[in-house]
Amino acid sequence: MARGVNKVILIGNLGQDPETRYTPNGNAVVNLNLATDESYKDRQTGQLVPKTEWHRIVMFGKIAEVAGQYLRKGSKVYIEGKLQTRKWQGQDGQDRYTTEVVVDINGQMQMLDSRGEGGGASQGAPQGRPQQSSQQGNYNAPAGPQGGQQGGYSQPAGGQGSGSMPEPVDDFDDDIPF
Amino acid sequence: MARGVNKVILIGNLGQDPETRYTPNGNAVVNLNLATDESYKDRQTGQLVPKTEWHRIVMFGKIAEVAGQYLRKGSKVYIEGKLQTRKWQGQDGQDRYTTEVVVDINGQMQMLDSRGEGGGASQGAPQGRPQQSSQQGNYNAPAGPQGGQQGGYSQPAGGQGSGSMPEPVDDFDDDIPF
Amino acid sequence: MARGVNKVILIGNLGQDPETRYTPNGNAVVNLNLATDESYKDRQTGQLVPKTEWHRIVMFGKIAEVAGQYLRKGSKVYIEGKLQTRKWQGQDGQDRYTTEVVVDINGQMQMLDSRGEGGGASQGAPQGRPQQSSQQGNYNAPAGPQGGQQGGYSQPAGGQGSGSMPEPVDDFDDDIPF
Amino acid sequence: MARGVNKVILIGNLGQDPETRYTPNGNAVVNLNLATDESYKDRQTGQLVPKTEWHRIVMFGKIAEVAGQYLRKGSKVYIEGKLQTRKWQGQDGQDRYTTEVVVDINGQMQMLDSRGEGGGASQGAPQGRPQQSSQQGNYNAPAGPQGGQQGGYSQPAGGQGSGSMPEPVDDFDDDIPF
DNA sequence: TTTT
DNA sequence: TTTT
Numbered sequence: 001m002a003r004g005v006n007k008v009i010l011i012g013n014l015g016q017d018p019e020t021r022y023t024p025n026g027n028a029v030v031n032l033n034l035a036t037d038e039s040y041k042d043r044q045t046g047q048l049v050p051k052t053e054w055h056r057i058v059m060f061g062k063i064a065e066v067a068g069q070y071l072r073k074g075s076k077v078y079i080e081g082k083l084q085t086r087k088w089q090g091q092d093g094q095d096r097y098t099t100e101v102v103v104d105i106n107g108q109m110q111m112l113d114s115r116g117e118g119g120g121a122s123q124g125a126p127q128g129r130p131q132q133s134s135q136q137g138n139y140n141a142p143a144g145p146q147g148g149q150q151g152g153y154s155q156p157a158g159g160q161g162s163g164s165m166p167e168p169v170d171d172f173d174d175d176i177p178f
Numbered sequence: 179m180a181r182g183v184n185k186v187i188l189i190g191n192l193g194q195d196p197e198t199r200y201t202p203n204g205n206a207v208v209n210l211n212l213a214t215d216e217s218y219k220d221r222q223t224g225q226l227v228p229k230t231e232w233h234r235i236v237m238f239g240k241i242a243e244v245a246g247q248y249l250r251k252g253s254k255v256y257i258e259g260k261l262q263t264r265k266w267q268g269q270d271g272q273d274r275y276t277t278e279v280v281v282d283i284n285g286q287m288q289m290l291d292s293r294g295e296g297g298g299a300s301q302g303a304p305q306g307r308p309q310q311s312s313q314q315g316n317y318n319a320p321a322g323p324q325g326g327q328q329g330g331y332s333q334p335a336g337g338q339g340s341g342s343m344p345e346p347v348d349d350f351d352d353d354i355p356f
Numbered sequence: 357m358a359r360g361v362n363k364v365i366l367i368g369n370l371g372q373d374p375e376t377r378y379t380p381n382g383n384a385v386v387n388l389n390l391a392t393d394e395s396y397k398d399r400q401t402g403q404l405v406p407k408t409e410w411h412r413i414v415m416f417g418k419i420a421e422v423a424g425q426y427l428r429k430g431s432k433v434y435i436e437g438k439l440q441t442r443k444w445q446g447q448d449g450q451d452r453y454t455t456e457v458v459v460d461i462n463g464q465m466q467m468l469d470s471r472g473e474g475g476g477a478s479q480g481a482p483q484g485r486p487q488q489s490s491q492q493g494n495y496n497a498p499a500g501p502q503g504g505q506q507g508g509y510s511q512p513a514g515g516q517g518s519g520s521m522p523e524p525v526d527d528f529d530d531d532i533p534f
Numbered sequence: 535m536a537r538g539v540n541k542v543i544l545i546g547n548l549g550q551d552p553e554t555r556y557t558p559n560g561n562a563v564v565n566l567n568l569a570t571d572e573s574y575k576d577r578q579t580g581q582l583v584p585k586t587e588w589h590r591i592v593m594f595g596k597i598a599e600v601a602g603q604y605l606r607k608g609s610k611v612y613i614e615g616k617l618q619t620r621k622w623q624g625q626d627g628q629d630r631y632t633t634e635v636v637v638d639i640n641g642q643m644q645m646l647d648s649r650g651e652g653g654g655a656s657q658g659a660p661q662g663r664p665q666q667s668s669q670q671g672n673y674n675a676p677a678g679p680q681g682g683q684q685g686g687y688s689q690p691a692g693g694q695g696s697g698s699m700p701e702p703v704d705d706f707d708d709d710i711p712f
Numbered sequence: 713t714t715t716t
Numbered sequence: 717t718t719t720t
Contacts, residue, residue, distance in 0.1 A: 073713080108183070114469065181392075
């Protein structure tokens, strides 16, 4: 429940392949860097100056799984989430703050690349859901600047790649009771 | 799941008290008329001309229940939903179309009136959830232009009024699995 | 100036080529039909049922010009506008209402088709800005159900086709005073 | 012009009175801290846990002027802007990043407090547009963590307070050419 | 670091 | 009437 509105809507391209991690209980968490571009006319020169804004995205749940499997460096995507700033400790012991766009069960994601891209490989390792047995080990790594929100994550030890193109993900859109 | 984005965001005031109905299985359905105001400068006269746009809102589920209990004529509200156009038959047998903003489990509502208004009276009858026993009868009334989306609705036979100010409603925000 | 918020955000595909008209003073007005898709799980069968919602879009100004030139049947597009319902008279003399998404100077449009589509021809006639001399004649045609908002429009007598891919359009984004 | 979408929509309350500064050429720049509240059900305890997210807002132009004059600590407001992260140097010489919601000519603001609040006093000094003569001096102060985006700002030396309730601000909504 |  |  929200006493307020906190909504972010972005359309942009991934700067790299997504990074997928897993919570101890096996839930996927995906980090993205998303670029949104804007050009503006320089008042002096009259030139059109390109300007890129980079956004740090964190995805959870089913959306995260789909993003981890199907998005790749360069992918164009629509994202709806909420702003969240978390505090972490720099190596100098001082507080730092990082603002992220959190896409959870209330958020939305739409892949905007055309037909036939799909489960494209990319050079990166395939990212599937890890075996149960891999969900242990380093998930309690110290939370760094990129660190975890809800405890630590385990890196998938392996996993089977994707298959064909997925349905778009908007959690809980299905099985609505009316 | 959505292969596209269909989102409406409104802030406005109710033109009348909400109308609450119930589906055969007891789910609340609320209809609202919402006014959003805009002024523009007349090019001829330079005068600031007010212009009101009226929106037809349909709410379902828990949001509908809260809306029915706490919103009243004049209430200011934030609404997030989706556009939907439905076809109905005019008395002349011709097709008509009505476009509505549907606020369901994926939507959001925020009451924007200040503290302490709450279950304010208004002249209308209090609208609570009807007794089980009342969920029958006329819910198969013919669907008119204002008619139902998913079959017919029953009018609540009675109900106990509201109490104090509710929590805002954003379905499924609670109990998120991370 | 707005005493309220009235915002629509859509991502979908055009059902046909855009229709471009011109106001007496030469401003472009474009009409689009936009489909947004959604699937939902049928409660009975458990089947995934596709559902398409059609939206009537009206664009003005610079955005309209770009849309008229570069969008085609099937194009995927992001649109931000506002809801507006206008009244018109049916042939039976009765009032009818049509709700549209108006994309004007405060709106936004983003073409989401990948690289290299651009000024693609389509089978339709090329749609450029008409000669001054063509901005007369039938612009006072009676406003029908698809009729004009602000007076009538003239159909472009001719025009030169498009060129290469345009910059995206977000009116007034340029030359911002800071 | 934007090759992408970068949009933030917030409804929340000010944590303090707005801070107004002015650019060398006299344009208002306002900083706000805005709280959006959300509650979630704790999985362990089942308790409803309140959670507040703080957002740093920067406003420019006419919107900034209105915000500086009429918003006060506690004011409830709707804001539409874009995400922007700027880099600054910590005292230790290291890079830091601050993410802000920028509300410029493409953004929107709506005051959501009920009627008759208006230019309410608050304990802070009234913040009006400074005299021309005051637009000099320290506007080249070193940019700190709260520092300027486009050069430095001058603090208003004084200014006359507000008057009555203003029209809401949505720049360029007026004088639209149709 | 992405896209056009 | 579009898309996947």
